[in-house]
Amino acid sequence: MTKTPLLEVQDLKVSYGGIQALKGISLTIAQGELVTLIGSNGAGKTTTLKALAGLLHPASGKVDYQDKSLLHIPAHQRVANGISLVPEGRGIFARLTVEENLLMGAYVRSDKTETATDLERQYALFPRLAERRTQLAGTLSGGEQQMVAMARALMSHPTLLMLDEPSMGLAPLMVEKIFETIRDISAQGVTILLVEQNAKLALEAAQRGYVLESGAITLSGAASELLGSDAVQRAYLGA
Amino acid sequence: MDIFFQQIINGLVQGSVYALVALGYTMVYGILGLINFAHGEVVMIGAMIALTALQALLAAAFAPVLAVLFSLMIAMAVCMALGYSIERIAYRPLRHAPRLAPLITAIGVSIVLQNLAMMIWGREYHSFTLPFTSTSHHLGGAVMNDVQIGIVIVALVIMAGLMWLVHHTRTGRAMRAVAENPAAATLMGVDINRVISVTFMLGSALAAIAGFMVSANYGIVHYYMGFMLGLKAFTAAVLGGIGNLRGAMLGGVLLGLIESLGAGYIGDLTGGFLGSHYQDVFAFFVLIAVLVFRPSGLLGEKLAERA
Numbered sequence A: 001m002t003k004t005p006l007l008e009v010q011d012l013k014v015s016y017g018g019i020q021a022l023k024g025i026s027l028t029i030a031q032g033e034l035v036t037l038i039g040s041n042g043a044g045k046t047t048t049l050k051a052l053a054g055l056l057h058p059a060s061g062k063v064d065y066q067d068k069s070l071l072h073i074p075a076h077q078r079v080a081n082g083i084s085l086v087p088e089g090r091g092i093f094a095r096l097t098v099e100e101n102l103l104m105g106a107y108v109r110s111d112k113t114e115t116a117t118d119l120e121r122q123y124a125l126f127p128r129l130a131e132r133r134t135q136l137a138g139t140l141s142g143g144e145q146q147m148v149a150m151a152r153a154l155m156s157h158p159t160l161l162m163l164d165e166p167s168m169g170l171a172p173l174m175v176e177k178i179f180e181t182i183r184d185i186s187a188q189g190v191t192i193l194l195v196e197q198n199a200k201l202a203l204e205a206a207q208r209g210y211v212l213e214s215g216a217i218t219l220s221g222a223a224s225e226l227l228g229s230d231a232v233q234r235a236y237l238g239a
Numbered sequence B: 001m002d003i004f005f006q007q008i009i010n011g012l013v014q015g016s017v018y019a020l021v022a023l024g025y026t027m028v029y030g031i032l033g034l035i036n037f038a039h040g041e042v043v044m045i046g047a048m049i050a051l052t053a054l055q056a057l058l059a060a061a062f063a064p065v066l067a068v069l070f071s072l073m074i075a076m077a078v079c080m081a082l083g084y085s086i087e088r089i090a091y092r093p094l095r096h097a098p099r100l101a102p103l104i105t106a107i108g109v110s111i112v113l114q115n116l117a118m119m120i121w122g123r124e125y126h127s128f129t130l131p132f133t134s135t136s137h138h139l140g141g142a143v144m145n146d147v148q149i150g151i152v153i154v155a156l157v158i159m160a161g162l163m164w165l166v167h168h169t170r171t172g173r174a175m176r177a178v179a180e181n182p183a184a185a186t187l188m189g190v191d192i193n194r195v196i197s198v199t200f201m202l203g204s205a206l207a208a209i210a211g212f213m214v215s216a217n218y219g220i221v222h223y224y225m226g227f228m229l230g231l232k233a234f235t236a237a238v239l240g241g242i243g244n245l246r247g248a249m250l251g252g253v254l255l256g257l258i259e260s261l262g263a264g265y266i267g268d269l270t271g272g273f274l275g276s277h278y279q280d281v282f283a284f285f286v287l288i289a290v291l292v293f294r295p296s297g298l299l300g301e302k303l304a305e306r307a
């Protein structure tokens, strides 16, 4: 089972001013995989995703995507290359309607009829959003806003979808619904890098996982193995 | 009663100009949180270019209507290039600097443009006459001429067009997205530098149109004309709620009305002590009153949101 890596990160270092947030991390993601990156608050998960999306510039390291270096590609062009990030805190446009938010997701796509079909597909995936399509996104509940953020990202037809703590601040029922959707998206063949603090849920959904601690990867492996490992049990699952 | 009606007309005409200029301030503020104090000078440059182009086109025996139309288009093109360059050269390098830096730079750009205009066009007043007669129409006891009617109609059409662009096109949607959350807009694939450039160019095109309008209305252009006009349009933008497009339009028209009604009645109000040449004070009363009592303006949201 040798899949070609879609994304290959080597020795990635990112600093904020003098503070090194990533101390040289390496990870690979194969086409179609659902990989999770778990770690406690402040470990560097968001920093990793922002660097991959191009919002932060690494001090050093290698980031190859589809066998080409991403490092000199500006953030806004990475979307057109199929890399989409649903940021921490969702980053929805509160003063745009739900539908306008979704259309922003299709900003890099030019085919109008395809965009219209995509809209209907998102509404089928999230019927709640269909009811609220003309509502300002800022008036939605947290869970609905997370749906907007995910649907918006899907509008760009991502090859690699990165999700930063999609369950943050949501009620348990909504968390379940969001994770169900993540599995659906994965089943459709989209490669996913899922960042979570909720290690149990993330590892149950993912095929492989990485554990990030203080800017370094300390453990990696099949999700089921990580889920059973003592270290993960102790640190993240309160066992 | 005749004075009242006449001042309403004058106020609407002047207010239309303020509204167009205020839109430029408010669009830039909405996207960058920057008060582009050089915007008034862009209006002045627009007027100057229009004057020069109009004279040249008429000298080249263009039909009057074409000469007017082309000179306006040339002024718009030059101002768009100017607005684009101002952002690229003066503001973009300071994008992440403390807020005072771009503000001081804006004042610097303003001084540079004024002096440049003075070097090119001199310190004297130039008369700006349209190559056709503007008929006066009597409405009740008040008078409104063709130029004034034209100003109000063109301003309305332009504002309707701008609202359509902002609310119903892909570029307009991107502008609103960048204004609200630049990082998230980047994640959607929006090149925010491009959106910012477009915003400056749009505002500058409106400034050129406004410059043409005031010149045609008063018949005079001068290298210093942009200063007071810019300050008043800024006041209008603050009155409506800076960052808010509808607010800029409302604030512009309201300020025009307040000013002209104030000028019409200031003599009566002060027993002849102050004359109508004191009309400028009203704009600044309005500015101070808004800043004291409602800093967010009539239609604005809490300022904290962008601070």
Ligand SMILES: Nc1ncnc2c1ncn2[C@@H]1O[C@H](COP(=O)(O)OP(=O)(O)O)[C@@H](O)[C@H]1O
Pocket: A016, A019, A021, A039, A040, A041, A042, A043, A044, A045, A046, A047, A048
């Ligand atoms: N904008 C910033 N400026 C300075 N330090 C930051 C900034 N953002 C994050 N950090 C620091 O970088 C480290 C990693 O943060 P982050 O990537 O947000 O962690 P996580 O997403 O895993 O909670 C933390 O120590 C955090 O304090």
Ligand SMILES: [Mg+2]
Pocket: A045, A046, A047, A088, A165
């Ligand atoms: Mg985080």
